[in-house]
Amino acid sequence: MKLTLHVWRQKSGSHAGRLERYQHNSVNPHMSFLEMLDVLNEELIAKGQEPVAFDHDCREGICGSCGFMINGIAHGPQRGTTVCQLHMRHFKDGDELYLEPWRAKAFPVVKDLVVDRSAFDRIITSGGFISANTGSAQDGNTLLVPKQNADLSMDAAACIGCGACVASCPNGAAALFTGAKISHLALLPQGQPERYSRVSKMVAQVKEELFGSCTNIGECEAVCPKEIKLEVIARMNRDYLKAVWTERGDAAPDEG
Numbered sequence: 530m531k532l533t534l535h536v537w538r539q540k541s542g543s544h545a546g547r548l549e550r551y552q553h554n555s556v557n558p559h560m561s562f563l564e565m566l567d568v569l570n571e572e573l574i575a576k577g578q579e580p581v582a583f584d585h586d587c588r589e590g591i592c593g594s595c596g597f598m599i600n601g602i603a604h605g606p607q608r609g610t611t612v613c614q615l616h617m618r619h620f621k622d623g624d625e626l627y628l629e630p631w632r633a634k635a636f637p638v639v640k641d642l643v644v645d646r647s648a649f650d651r652i653i654t655s656g657g658f659i660s661a662n663t664g665s666a667q668d669g670n671t672l673l674v675p676k677q678n679a680d681l682s683m684d685a686a687a688c689i690g691c692g693a694c695v696a697s698c699p700n701g702a703a704a705l706f707t708g709a710k711i712s713h714l715a716l717l718p719q720g721q722p723e724r725y726s727r728v729s730k731m732v733a734q735v736k737e738e739l740f741g742s743c744t745n746i747g748e749c750e751a752v753c754p755k756e757i758k759l760e761v762i763a764r765m766n767r768d769y770l771k772a773v774w775t776e777r778g779d780a781a782p783d784e785g
């Protein structure tokens with residue numbers, strides 16, 4: 530396969546960036562998208578040119594390191610797929626592809642397709658954990674969890690923190706990510722003692738970072754490689770409302 534690639538090249542956050550055109554004539558349809566870039570980089574290095582910088586680690590869709598825009602779609606055209614799991618057989622010979630980094634104020638460009646997602650780490654550090662020492666692993670079924678909650682919690686815990694939701698949102702909101710991280714703990718018994726202080730702290734940290742507000746557009750859900758559902762945002766908002774009302778001493782909505 531032959532492809533024409535237009536790749537965003539930017540030396541650092543303080544340099545101006547531009548799209549650079551590359552003709553890639555040795556694309557194997559069985560390659561993953563990142564392997565295709567590896568081959569391009571080998572060719573660039575052989576010519577004495579700077580390789581394209583992109584983030585990656587597991588290349589199995591589980592670590593959340595990879596991700597960039599392919600023709601304006603976060604992680605590319607295949608639904609529920611990270612860019613490391615996207616294979617070249619989904620493209621056609623002669624395709625023209627535009628590769629750009631996540632575009633969001635809260636994710637400044639580090640180099641080429643690499644952005645700084647440490648704002649996500651700070652949201653987790655603000656409260657996305659359980660502070661009690663839980664000791665060694667419990668025997669199975671010692672702590673009973675309703676099946677529906679276990680399933681919903683597991684679905685939310687699938688979030689890999691890639692940032693595609695932020696990059697796709699016209700507001701640059703981090704609501705799907707934060708809602709997923711809040712939901713997977715809010716649905717389990719272990720998450721209950723700090724449930725409302727956790728949501729207060731994490732939402733406060735989201736406001737501290739340069740993320741926008743959620744206006745329920747839903748683009749985040751459409752591009753999420755782990756198919757996290759918008760309902761995690763509803764759960765976060767309900768818990769946040771309850772935290773605010775409880776702080777004020779008002780009657781709070783029911784838990785759910």
Ligand code: SF4
Pocket residue numbers: 687688689690691692693694695705706709749752753754755756757
């Ligand atoms: S919610 Fe989805 S798109 Fe957003 S960070 Fe998590 S896995 Fe990535």
Ligand code: FES
Pocket residue numbers: 584585586587588589590591592593594595596611612613614689
């Ligand atoms: S490299 Fe780990 S999810 Fe893509």
